[in-house]
Amino acid sequence: MVRGDLFWGLQGALDRRGLGPVAGVDEAGRGACAGPLVVAACVLRPGDAARLPELTDSKVLTAKARDRVYDRVVQRAVDYSVIVIPAAEVDLFGIHVMNLEGMRRAVSALRNTPGYVLTDGFRVSGLPAPSVPVIKGDKAVACVAAASVLAKVTRDRIMSDLHDVHPHYGFDVHKGYSTTDHGAALDTHGPSPVHRWSYANVATAAAAHRVRPPHPVVLTVAALENPSVPIRALGPYVGNNERSAAGTAAKSRGGARIS
Structure with a gap:
């Protein structure tokens, strides 16, 4: 378990030691009582955090800022995936089980298996690569923050569509x-x-x-x-x-x- 006070340094350290590409994983909607759980995985180029100046935990960004960062992440990411887990699966298996399973699915959905995986807060077994949980990872690791934005924006758009229904x-x-x-x-x-x-x-x-x-x-x-x-x-x-x-x-x- 790594404390989230490294300010983008952990991802760079792993890349420099030849342990990349590094994938970050995060979710959106864990605490909601309606709608899906959305989990994203993202691989950024080494040093790309400097080219994403607004990048941080999606929860502290405004909606417009999240949309801007989302577009930049999609444009610049080496690889990313977004997994949508419907409420019916959450109801059957439980939110914690599906949160961990969503992280496995997100990493497995990447085009290439990463060299290392950083998850936000939770230790996840069964990943196809070595991994470590980072407390407050969405504020400390660029690829985790990018995954946070991908998951949050995707889920917000789904909920806006569900409002129409x-x-x-x-x-x-x-x-x-x-x-x-x-x-x-x-x-x-x-x-x-x-x-x-x-x-x-x-x-x-x-x-x-x-x-x-x-x-x-x-x-x-x-x-x-x-x-x-x-x-x-x-x-x-x-x-x-x-x-x-x-x-x-x-x-x-x-x-x-x-x-």
Whole structure:
């Protein structure tokens, strides 16, 4: 585990020691209760951080700045991939399992196997190259920050498109995160097919509206411990997350490159 205080130095050190190309991996949407989880991997040219002056953690950039950096990263990247994991997979296997699996899929979707992989915060087993997690990697490693921007912009655009299909929820504003307005919309309308029905707030709204999930759901610990979530009311294929799906998910590979 590496602390994120190296200010772009780690990637350069690996490249100089012949351990490149170095791929950075990051996600967007882990904390949302609606919409997909998006994971990206990115390989930059050595020294390209200097040619991307706005590059940093996507969460601290404005939307316009993210779009500018996104375009520059797509233009300059040696290689990149973006993996979109729908809410149904998150509901079945759990967010942490799918976050790790998404990172495996993103690296596997690169055209060439990297020499080294840097991940943002989480240790990931099963990658096709040596790897190390970097705490706050999206602020410390250029290729991780680039992956952060690719994932965030892709997901924001997906959520804006979903707003056109489900305008009641305000996905174009909060992007599926649990804001006060989003909670009010859930209370009023109940969950949509693109919500994460395994999450406590969504499961509670589903039970209140007497609607059942459109796909199999393994409830989160928070949902199971919430007395306002009657499991029987959510349908016949709702399980609990004492049943681990990690083994099944670890065998899964795939994903499409977005370019």
